[in-house]
Amino acid sequence: MRVLLVEDEPEMAAALAAALKGHDMVVDRVATIGMAEEALLTNGYGAILLDRQLPDGDGLSLIPRLRARGVQAPVIVLTAQGDLADRVAGLDTGADDYLAKPFAIEELLARLRAVLRRPSDMPTEILQLGQLTYSAEHRQASVAGVVMTLPRRELLVLETLLRRSGRTVARSALEEAVYGFDDEIQSNALDTHVSRLRRRLADADAGVEIHAIRGIGYLIRRAS
Structure with missing residues (x-):
């Protein structure tokens, strides 16, 4: 499965990419909303991991745009903004899950498996x-x-x-x-x-x- 990781913090991005690759996933790392949009134009993804505080804006702004283009890959928002209001905003924008930093890699992997098990996501054929x-x-x-x-x-x-x-x-x-x-x-x-x-x-x-x-x-x- 191919995963798009939108994270501008190099050490965090490298650690997440390594963990995902260790679970049989191909990971494309990008650092901005603009780079994510370019990647989505040329590749299909099984899931998207999306930071909020990116150099060119709030990562949440990407979700309505990708849904409008018909991209249905589940989105898990990864962010230091973990207050209730922030979580509600993320879910209301269309995110499938919301994980506050810091988090354990094991929890992220479990949440990723959970969203991929939903009927409209990961193919089960x-x-x-x-x-x-x-x-x-x-x-x-x-x-x-x-x-x-x-x-x-x-x-x-x-x-x-x-x-x-x-x-x-x-x-x-x-x-x-x-x-x-x-x-x-x-x-x-x-x-x-x-x-x-x-x-x-x-x-x-x-x-x-x-x-x-x-x-x-x-x-x-x-x-x-």
Whole structure:
């Protein structure tokens, strides 16, 4: 899942990004409302973590604008303004949750899981191909009922390919799903992830194949 983190305090942003990445999420960090709006124009997000006191204004002002554009990703407001009136203002503006600083990372993760469980948010479909089953809700792959232990980026590659099973997924789309703004992408990094994932699927007798489409990207399909 891709998360947009709107936080201008570098140490806080780095700590939050590290925690989220440790839970299989891709994180795009931006420091202003303007940068957040640009990110929302080019990327889809499963959730938005939004600070209020930003260099170019109150983060709450972003919420009505993104809702007007049809962006339905849940928003959790993170702020030092934790008085009752501030919390009410945030929720009335359209935030899905409101968390006052300082807070424990564990609480943020729990609140994030809670908003993603709501019916209109995180997709809960089961993707199946061959002997492979992938739960979008739990971000878990299994073969014939046996759970596979996959590194975060290989899991993200797998989900992206499965969502377009039988169709070619462009390299750019895969890189967007796997890497955040701050991640350094080596020239052959994506190919390495795909190669390792392909080997793990073969070793598990998943009954699927990942094919490279020269000059375009990759596709996954049932093994012949």
